[in-house]
Amino acid sequence: MNAKQAEQMRKGAGFIAALDQSGGSTPKALKLYGVNEDAYGSEDEMFDLIHAMRSRIIKSPAFSGDKVVGAILFEQTMDRQIDGMPTATYLWEKRGVVPFLKIDKGLEAEADGVQLMKANPTLDTLLARAAKGGIFGTKERSVINAANPAGIAKVVAQQFEIGKQVLSHGLVPIIEPEVTISIADKAEAEDILLAEILKALDDIPAETPVMLKLSLPTKPNQYKPLVDHPKVMKVVALSGGYSRDEANAKLAQNTGMIASFSRALTEGLSAGQPDADFDVVLGKTVDSIHAASVAG
Known part of the structure; x- marks a missing residue:
């Protein structure tokens, strides 16, 4: 880094x-x-x-x-x-x-109210090339279309799995589980998402923080616990x-x-x-x- x-x-x-x-x-x-x-x-x-x-x-x-x-x-x-x-x-x-x-290669079809990232079997090669080429970090996007606890848990799990892969190359991941702004249950989805991200951060070493890219929330300062989290370098908004x-x-x-x-x-x-x-x-x-x- x-x-x-x-x-x-x-x-x-x-x-x-x-x-x-x-x-x-x-x-x-x-x-x-x-x-x-x-x-x-x-x-x-x-x-x-x-x-x-x-x-x-x-x-x-x-x-x-x-x-x-x-x-x-x-x-x-x-x-x-x-x-x-x-x-x-x-x-x-x-x-x-x-x-x-x-670094993401697009989205899977919707299931459980979410769209996961497509598999990327050549990601390690890309990350090694990025690190050599002076890239500081990465961004990977998935999408949440409903306040479905099972789906949101899958999104966060996949995001942090890829994030750890990025960290292993000395790069900083921007984890991006986007909540669609037009859904009726956006606020509920954001509550579920916040809880899942806080749990996932427990497994991130303090010396290798991540970044987060999140939809502008329904409730102001919804993500303040993430802004203040010691394992989060920065929270950015899409x-x-x-x-x-x-x-x-x-x-x-x-x-x-x-x-x-x-x-x-x-x-x-x-x-x-x-x-x-x-x-x-x-x-x-x-x-x-x-x-x-x-x-x-």
């Missing part, structure tokens, strides 16, 4: 940018950015375009470690370069931003479909949580914007998300 990066994650006053759209979500992200599907004819061309978008964000003067303490990358982004440097290296050395890597203004307002009600927004981060950005206009829009976005992250 990079001690300087760990210190930034524990104490840095800012948020984590989620720049990790994968194959399934990239067309939508590009469309919101003003790039329609007729602009590319292959998957490789699509990923070239999304990398150009991410590079533009990362290189913007608005995107720096004083407000953006970390960034989550897609595997192909880690494998690509910005100005001749590996993306993770560029993030840390040029922007002062701690690099993370998305926007989950809320608009940026909604997400910021909800985040500001939760002491100690910081943002890790994806769509809410790129809202208002367009491929056709001149760089000066792009930087102004991104700067206002970064300022608003940063303010909500430090409000508590």
